[in-house]
Amino acid sequence: MAQYIVQPGDNPTHIANSFGMTLDRFQELNPTLVDWGSGKWKVLFPGQIVTIDGGGDYAAPDTAAAAPTDFAAPPPWMQIAIMEVGVQEWAGAADNPRILEYLRSCGISGNLLHDETAWCAAFVNWCVKNSGYQPRGSARVSDWWSWGRPVVATYGAICILQPLTVDQAGSGHIGFLHAQDATNVWLLSGNSHNQVRISAYPKSKLIPNAPFRWAF
Structure with missing residues (x-):
């Protein structure tokens, strides 16, 4: 498993595709991102940390100007x-x-x-x-x-x-x-x-x- 920092414009499908996962697999790794009452995905925010398949941590390409990583919700x-x-x-x-x-x-x-x-x-x-x-x-x-x-x-x-x-x-x-x-x-x-x-x-x-x- 690895962690990925959500970037501006990201959505669950885009993240899953970027790392060769199915949407079901991404959901399995991040169960708190889904409202189980409605079955709908919650809104992802830039800087939020999610779990992906992989062997390392993934951040923004330019770490000096990367989106903040400190919150899993709006600041x-x-x-x-x-x-x-x-x-x-x-x-x-x-x-x-x-x-x-x-x-x-x-x-x-x-x-x-x-x-x-x-x-x-x-x-x-x-x-x-x-x-x-x-x-x-x-x-x-x-x-x-x-x-x-x-x-x-x-x-x-x-x-x-x-x-x-x-x-x-x-x-x-x-x-x-x-x-x-x-x-x-x-x-x-x-x-x-x-x-x-x-x-x-x-x-x-x-x-x-x-x-x-x-x-x-």
Whole structure:
């Protein structure tokens, strides 16, 4: 037996075929990947470790930039983030106390402590902190550019974008990678149209060097 690290785009059939196994054999080696009530395969996540037939361990070709291998489920900060979807700024003078929590996690107080302060980086900081890992501690997107370690595009990786428009110069945007297609990255992020939501951003807005970061 050997272990294989699930890569972006993998599915059970692809993995089984890649290692000369039948799908039944792959299922036999990984019984927890199947919902026995429905008989359907559970979703595989990049970085998940599965068992295959073989004589050695198989990882990503480029180990320096490989997908993280630490979790057999979505990373804990992503599990926290997805529960926050729908949190949004309040109209009028009142502030959403949840968004104030995000900002306080970065040490923001005083006149800046209101839900109209840019809070996308504060949302990332709060999620990472509440998952038990050490965040950057900053609500400035630019402060996250060298944080953590660079990885390939991986579900749950922190994704950093350049300023979206001229009048937002120096701001940028940051969130967690949820999916990608040929032209877009889909981020679970805060302060996206004043709320936490999953939305698409063009890949052309990715920062040029190591746009995907991991928490450790």
